[in-house]
Amino acid sequence: MIRHLDKFETIVPNVLTICTYTEFAPFSYEEEGRIIGSDILFLREFAHEMGLGVSIIKKGFDGLWATPGNNECDVSAAGMMDRKERNLGENGAWSQPYMIVKRSLLIRRTDEDLLKDPSDFNGKTIVVTPTSSADIDARERYEPLGAKIIPAVPSQDQVVRQLLNYEIDAFGEGTVSNEYLQRKYVDHDGSLLLALTDIHTMDLPEHLRFAVRATDKKLLQNLNQFINNAI
Secondary structure, eight states, X not given: OOOSOOOOOOSBTTEEEEEEOSEETTTEEEETTEEESHHHHHHHHHHHHTTOEEEEEEOOSTTGGGTTTTTSOSEEEEEEEOOTTOOOOTTEEEOOOOEEEOEEEEEEGGGTTXXXXXXXXXXXXXXXXXXXXXXXXXXHHTGGGTOEEEEOOSOXXXXXXXXXXXXXXXXXXEHHHHHXXXXXXXXXXXXXXXXXXXXXXXXXXXXXXEEEEOSSHHHHHHHHHHHHHHO
């Protein structure tokens, strides 16, 4: 429980406004018309602790980190890494990290003996979310070795269908997200249809953080304390 910290100003009085990208399960996604996921649940719990309601705004991933600094919302969330090229704007700040993840490629299980190393993806097609850490990683790790990188994710489910239909060869994402999709897609007998390969770390440890509107520093202080109490 958060104690001895003052309430903070929000864009909408008494409401925590969250910007998110909803094609990033299990962190943020839609199910039966509701926006859910571990990031969203965590921020709902934070809002409840602070006596606030919650409003959620759907955004694209590109530039999501800048939305609080641009006063579009109080906090943005979708499994984001604090990369130096991600400009938060004058009024934005990163929270404390709440998770560390690794990179991976999601492939067909039938290919797991064929696609193990980066060089195995010569001539293969890898789909990534535009401007994501996976996009940066794929262009540094696989593209120089002859892989074709497609920065387009209409939906995670559609990408998996493309993968299972042999239209693409891999989906680049963090291990947490890819493990979620691996568990989701099984055969009629319950056997896995997908596999993770080339699990690795990027050039820097991938700390996941929330982007926060820092006009009122007490919001950032409260959220950081809530994160520290939870991990």
